[in-house]
Amino acid sequence: xxxxxxxIPLGTSSGKPTLRRNVSALAVAREGDWLLFDCxxxxxxxxxxxxxxxxxxxxxxxxxxxxxxxxxxxxxxSTMGMDRRERQLTLIAPIGIRExxxxxxxxxxxxxxxxxxxxxIDKDELPPNALTQVYETAEYVVSSCPLDHRxxxxxxxxxxxxxxxxxxxxxxxxxxxxxxxxxxxxxxGKEVQLDDGSIVHPAEVLGAxxxxxxxxxxxDTRPCAASKTLARDADLLIHEAxxxxxxxxxxxxxxxxxxxxAATIAREAQAKRxxxxxxxxxxxxxxxxxxxxxxxxxxxxxxxxxxxVNV
Amino acid sequence: xxxxxxxIPLGTSSGKPTLRRNVSALAVAREGDWLLFDCxxxxxxxxxxxxxxxxxxxxxxxxxxxxxxxxxxxxxxSTMGMDRRERQLTLIAPIGIRExxxxxxxxxxxxxxxxxxxxxIDKDELPPNALTQVYETAEYVVSSCPLDHRxxxxxxxxxxxxxxxxxxxxxxxxxxxxxxxxxxxxxxGKEVQLDDGSIVHPAEVLGAxxxxxxxxxxxDTRPCAASKTLARDADLLIHEAxxxxxxxxxxxxxxxxxxxxAATIAREAQAKRxxxxxxxxxxxxxxxxxxxxxxxxxxxxxxxxxxxVNV
Numbered sequence: 001x002x003x004x005x006x007x008i009p010l011g012t013s014s015g016k017p018t019l020r021r022n023v024s025a026l027a028v029a030r031e032g033d034w035l036l037f038d039c040x041x042x043x044x045x046x047x048x049x050x051x052x053x054x055x056x057x058x059x060x061x062x063x064x065x066x067x068x069x070x071x072x073x074x075x076x077x078s079t080m081g082m083d084r085r086e087r088q089l090t091l092i093a094p095i096g097i098r099e100x101x102x103x104x105x106x107x108x109x110x111x112x113x114x115x116x117x118x119x120x121i122d123k124d125e126l127p128p129n130a131l132t133q134v135y136e137t138a139e140y141v142v143s144s145c146p147l148d149h150r151x152x153x154x155x156x157x158x159x160x161x162x163x164x165x166x167x168x169x170x171x172x173x174x175x176x177x178x179x180x181x182x183x184x185x186x187x188x189g190k191e192v193q194l195d196d197g198s199i200v201h202p203a204e205v206l207g208a209x210x211x212x213x214x215x216x217x218x219x220d221t222r223p224c225a226a227s228k229t230l231a232r233d234a235d236l237l238i239h240e241a242x243x244x245x246x247x248x249x250x251x252x253x254x255x256x257x258x259x260x261x262a263a264t265i266a267r268e269a270q271a272k273r274x275x276x277x278x279x280x281x282x283x284x285x286x287x288x289x290x291x292x293x294x295x296x297x298x299x300x301x302x303x304x305x306x307x308x309v310n311v
Numbered sequence: 312x313x314x315x316x317x318x319i320p321l322g323t324s325s326g327k328p329t330l331r332r333n334v335s336a337l338a339v340a341r342e343g344d345w346l347l348f349d350c351x352x353x354x355x356x357x358x359x360x361x362x363x364x365x366x367x368x369x370x371x372x373x374x375x376x377x378x379x380x381x382x383x384x385x386x387x388x389s390t391m392g393m394d395r396r397e398r399q400l401t402l403i404a405p406i407g408i409r410e411x412x413x414x415x416x417x418x419x420x421x422x423x424x425x426x427x428x429x430x431x432i433d434k435d436e437l438p439p440n441a442l443t444q445v446y447e448t449a450e451y452v453v454s455s456c457p458l459d460h461r462x463x464x465x466x467x468x469x470x471x472x473x474x475x476x477x478x479x480x481x482x483x484x485x486x487x488x489x490x491x492x493x494x495x496x497x498x499x500g501k502e503v504q505l506d507d508g509s510i511v512h513p514a515e516v517l518g519a520x521x522x523x524x525x526x527x528x529x530x531d532t533r534p535c536a537a538s539k540t541l542a543r544d545a546d547l548l549i550h551e552a553x554x555x556x557x558x559x560x561x562x563x564x565x566x567x568x569x570x571x572x573a574a575t576i577a578r579e580a581q582a583k584r585x586x587x588x589x590x591x592x593x594x595x596x597x598x599x600x601x602x603x604x605x606x607x608x609x610x611x612x613x614x615x616x617x618x619x620v621n622v
Binding site: 015016017019023041042044045048065068070072075078079083096099100106107108109 | 389
């Protein structure tokens with residue numbers, strides 16, 4: 001069975017934490033490992049609360065260098081050092097991250113004794129309004145595209161690679177394939193030779209390839225063409241909605257989106273579902289944001305810290 | 312009535328946070344304002360939990376630049392900026408703090424639009440084993456002295472100035488002082504002239520001056536002469552106790568103290584009470600640390616996040 005990806009918001013408040021919402025961070029957990037998008041202050045504690053294992057964290061993606069999106073990085077990196085992490089960690093972030101980490105290292109603030117691969121993305125490095133792959137594993141790729149915020153900010157999109165079709169056990173038996181290692185070989189898409197010399201091709205026992213799922217992470221940003229490109233046909237679009245339309249001008253001025261604007265992006269990009277996050281602390285109750293977005297795009301939810309969404 | 316100082320531990324774990332103990336930070340609240348000692352990651356959230364008002368925070372004292380003692384600084388400083396703080400804030404910290412803040416400012420990570428007075432203390436600036444005043448208000452002074460940790464670390468001591476003696480209302484009336492502003496004037500130590508031309512001196516209506524209270528903050532450190540100097544006759548000594556004696560060698564190696572060592576400092580310095588903090592995460596139950604210390608110094612308590620201690 002192909003397991004769902006789990007999207008776990010670790011912080012859903014913009015600017016500063018409240019007692020109910022920490023600052024920006026979001027985990028995407030798959031079988032085996034997980035990814036972290038943004039790392040606001042206190043994220044390492046939210047990771048404990050979420051029951052995520054830091055040793056299985058494969059990569060961190062930072063959208064931009066505003067403190068509420070990455071002030072928790074130094075603590076998380078150091079804690080993994082104290083916990084004797086050995087596995088490589090990849091960190092992808094906008095220009096400036098190296099200067100930041102170098103300063104921390106020089107001042108001995110950072111305790112990192114495992115391989116940390118830093119990919120610093122410069123302002124003009126990624127083409128506008130197009131997906132550029134920045135991270136790849138055997139099972140998925142992560143792409144990025146610059147957004148439209150007050151400072152250089154990156155949106156991200158995770159695309160699972162197509163998964164092999166379902167394995168037809170009955171058919172394999174009919175063809176004389178013995179239960180055991182040859183089954184696995186066929187399942188992984190390789191042909192096998194039987195004792196009688198005949199060849200069984202995977203296409204004979206596998207159903208049609210199944211498309212992978214996709215998750216898009218767009219914060220912080222004004223509504224823009226890049227958001228739409230990142231969100232195109234996504235199974236889940238996670239988009240900031242700092243304000244309601246009432247504060248349209250503040251949103252524009254500070255480089256943010258209203259809930260209506262986020263919903264419009266979701267609709268125009270034909271995303272399947274929308275998860276709003278990054279709420280201004282002026283909304284202790286986020287119902288107005290939810291209702292405003294649902295009027296445009298019905299498949300909308302508001303993120304809550306530590307409440308999982310399956311994809 | 313002279314109000315007690317309130318000592319509010321905001322984080323009592325060493326190195327990394329747990330769900331019950333955040334990393335190092337401690338508030339000392341007096342009437343009107345409060346001081347923060349260390350500012351580990353997540354301190355701004357603990358400040359909300361403690362019900363402390365950040366706009367009344369007068370000064371921050373950082374012991375040393377290990378992340379678990381100051382990774383929360385950038386977030387707290389920026390949040391006060393977003394909350395439109397206007398009042399000056401004083402920040403006292405070891406050498407390196409300027410380079411750190413300058414990097415954050417250059418990368419636009421920090422949002423500080425109020426007067427921030429930074430006092431950076433260099434390694435050879437303070438004489439060893441002596442108190443040097445680093446902060447003063449009308450009501451108290453804070454002194455510092457270098458401790459003995461892996462990196463340059465500072466201990467701090469707050470001494471309230473002596474408070475005026477109790478005002479004898481009966482005696483003032485007998486002397487013909489009318490109830491009202493002249494009472495306040497006498498209470499503040501100034502003489503007054505009555506309508507009949509006679510002078511009343513404060514000494515005639517005030518009891519003996521009352522000594523102020525003192526609180527000492529010693530972390531992180533091995534046991535050392537400086538701790539004893541800082542703790543001499545203190546009403547409350549807050550001292551790190553990262554380990555039990557069983558881990559004496561680790562304590563020595565990493566520049567920390569055992570509970571027994573902390574208690575010995577308290578006893579030899581003739582402190583009145585001892586509050587242990589900065590516990591290794593290997594102790595989910597800190598009773599062994601408490602018992603070890605109480606065997607040496609009975610007036611010992613273990614700090615808990617958000618549990619106040621009056622001085």
